[in-house]
Amino acid sequence: xxxxxxxxxxxxxxxxxxxxxxxxxxxxxxxxxxxxxxxxxxxxxxxxxxxxxxxxxxxxxxxxxxxxxxxxxxxxxxxxxxxxxxxxxxxxxxxxxxxxxxxxxxxxxxxxxxxxxxxxxxxxxxxxxxxxxxxxxxxxxxxxxxxxxxxxxxxxxxxxxxxxxxxxxxxxxxxxxxxxxxxxxxxxxxxxxxxxxxxxxxxxxxxxxxxxxxxxxxxxxxxxxxxxxxxxx
Amino acid sequence: xxxxxxxxxxxxxxxxxxxxxxxxxxxxxxxxxxxxxxxxxxxxxxxxxxxxxxxxxxxxxxxxxxxxxxxxxxxxxxxxxxxxxxxxxxxxxxxxxxxxxxxxxxxxxxxxxxxxxxxxxxxxxxxxxxxxxxxxxxxxxxxxxxxxxxxxxxxxxxxxxxxxxxxxxxxxxxxxxxxxxxxxxxxxxxxxxxxxxx
Numbered sequence: 067x068x069x070x071x072x073x074x075x076x077x078x079x080x081x082x083x084x085x086x087x088x089x090x091x092x093x094x095x096x097x098x099x100x101x102x103x104x105x106x107x108x109x110x111x112x113x114x115x116x117x118x119x120x121x122x123x124x125x126x127x128x129x130x131x132x133x134x135x136x137x138x139x140x141x142x143x144x145x146x147x148x149x150x151x152x153x154x155x156x157x158x159x160x161x162x163x164x165x166x167x168x169x170x171x172x173x174x175x176x177x178x179x180x181x182x183x184x185x186x187x188x189x190x191x192x193x194x195x196x197x198x199x200x201x202x203x204x205x206x207x208x209x210x211x212x213x214x215x216x217x218x219x220x221x222x223x224x225x226x227x228x229x230x231x232x233x234x235x236x237x238x239x240x241x242x243x244x245x246x247x248x249x250x251x252x253x254x255x256x257x258x259x260x261x262x263x264x265x266x267x268x269x270x271x272x273x274x275x276x277x278x279x280x281x282x283x284x285x286x287x288x289x290x291x292x293x294x295x296x297x298x299x
Numbered sequence: 300x301x302x303x304x305x306x307x308x309x310x311x312x313x314x315x316x317x318x319x320x321x322x323x324x325x326x327x328x329x330x331x332x333x334x335x336x337x338x339x340x341x342x343x344x345x346x347x348x349x350x351x352x353x354x355x356x357x358x359x360x361x362x363x364x365x366x367x368x369x370x371x372x373x374x375x376x377x378x379x380x381x382x383x384x385x386x387x388x389x390x391x392x393x394x395x396x397x398x399x400x401x402x403x404x405x406x407x408x409x410x411x412x413x414x415x416x417x418x419x420x421x422x423x424x425x426x427x428x429x430x431x432x433x434x435x436x437x438x439x440x441x442x443x444x445x446x447x448x449x450x451x452x453x454x455x456x457x458x459x460x461x462x463x464x465x466x467x468x469x470x471x472x473x474x475x476x477x478x479x480x481x482x483x484x485x486x487x488x489x490x491x492x493x494x495x496x497x
Contacts, residue, residue: 073476076483077464081399082457084465106384107497111490113388115458116395119440121349123365128344132337132368137371138329213378233378 075101079108092235095211096294117242208295210234214261216278220270220299227299228272229256231278236261240283243294249273258285274299300373329377336373343387344369347394354398355405364401368394399461404405427483442492450485453478 074091077083083091095101202223209215214234220227229245240255242260246253249272255268258281267276279286279295321342327335351361369474372390379389443451455468456462464482470476490497 070476073479073483076486077479078452079486080457080482081396081469082462082464082482084463091319104381104497106388107490107495108486109384109392110388110495111486111493112395112458113385113391114436114439114489114493115454116350116391117346117387118436119349119353119459120345121352123344123348124362127362127366131340131369132333134366134370135336136374137426138332138373140329140377141374147401209380211383279317 072101075105076108079105080113087262088239092212093294105211107151116222134151192203192217206297208297210294216295218276218297218299222299225269225271227267227273227276229267229276231259232262234261237280238250240286241280243278244289246277246279246289246293247273248277253277253289255285255287270299275299319428322381325372325379325386325389326381328373329379334374339372339386339390340369343390346387346391350391350394351398354395354461355402360401360405361398362396363393370396371397395458402461438493442489445492446485446488450481450488453481454485454489457482 071091071094074083074087074094078088078091078095087102095105108219173238203219203221205217206218207215214232216231216234217227218227218229227247231243231245234243237260242258244258245256247256247267247270248254256276265297270276275296275298277289277296279289280293281290319338320380321337321339324339324342326337328339344365348361348365348425351368352358355364365432368390371393378385383389384392443455446454451472453467457464462470464478465475467473467482468478471478
């Protein structure tokens with residue numbers, strides 16, 4: 067089972083895995099940069115196979131699709147904040163704006179749409195930008211092959227960190243992502259999110275790392291699965 | 300003859316080369332640009348529909364799935380990441396997954412047994428021929444021809460018929476591990492033949 071996960075990559079690229087294996091392989095894929103790189107080439111190959119049997123669709127399909135999308139809202143990579151503490155709840159709109167700023171300006175690969183929001187976000191945010199603006203703020207990011215990314219900005223001087231999860235693959239079966247701050251006393255829950263989320267972590271100066279696990283809806287008291295990502299602070 | 304050649308050249312230039320980058324169009328689509336989306340549709344609708352037709356067979360179901368694919372493209376375009384692959388690959392990967400899901404769902408719903416045995420399995424020669432005949436792209440045809448018969452059979456059954464590798468194994472009465480290997484070797488050979496960067 068552990069030995070031959072890599073042998074699932076080629077069938078995966080053709081959507082030829084049974085559902086349980088598919089789930090298992092996707093979990094592996096997130097942690098396997100070599101698999102991600104190879105998969106891109108396999109998918110490009112499969113794309114040629116699909117392209118090779120192109121066929122003009124009925125003309126009516128075009129107008130139906132265009133009519134449909136005109137009334138279909140888009141899933142924007144807007145960050146919906148999950149505040150665990152009451153003091154943070156009141157800050158949610160501000161945090162959401164600031165998170166858009168964060169996602170758009172930190173690191174490479176941020177989407178232009180988010181950069182467009184940067185100006186107003188910059189003006190309104192306070193808590194998060196104070197972390198961002200800290201002279202010692204350090205950013206770490208991790209992109210998932212199944213979609214989305216996580217960015218962590220930590221400022222030891224402010225004893226705080228901000229974590230932004232952007233557009234991660236939605237989990238099936240009533241599962242959520244749960245964020246943990248880990249220090250010598252063990253992991254401490256920072257909150258959960260379904261696809262995107264941002265949270266401020268105080269006391270980050272004493273933490274060793276931040277981890278994200280997949281947990282049942284509502285979150286767990288302690289992590290019950292291996293982290294999908296661990297970021298050292 | 301001269302007029303003919305000119306005509307061909309015109310025809311190929313009108314279908315072959317979008318001067319606007321598809322990735323840019325998808326990014327604009329992600330910002331809500333409906334005209335950019337329409338251009339994405341025009342560039343990829345034949346690929347999506349043709350693939351769906353091949354996998355699903357039923358024309359109206361294929362059309363329905365194709366429509367769903369484009370609506371999903373519209374909804375999730377902001378997730379497209381050019382660093383992880385081309386726009387066409389992003390859309391067709393999404394489309395293939397949906398087409399295969401539709402086939403499996405429909406077959407499960409109609410209680411039809413897709414787990415053919417080797418005695419009542421599909422005629423692979425027929426499958427192969429129908430795929431090969433309609434291939435527009437000479438390169439794909441040539442590269443498929445460069446596979447061993449066993450590799451080609453496994454790849455074609457998985458991609459165009461929506462079989463899982465376990466179903467391919469069962470249909471051919473071969474060890475699943477062997478099918479995984481054939482698929483892998485087949486794709487690697489296709490990839491290299493097509494000049495796709497490893």
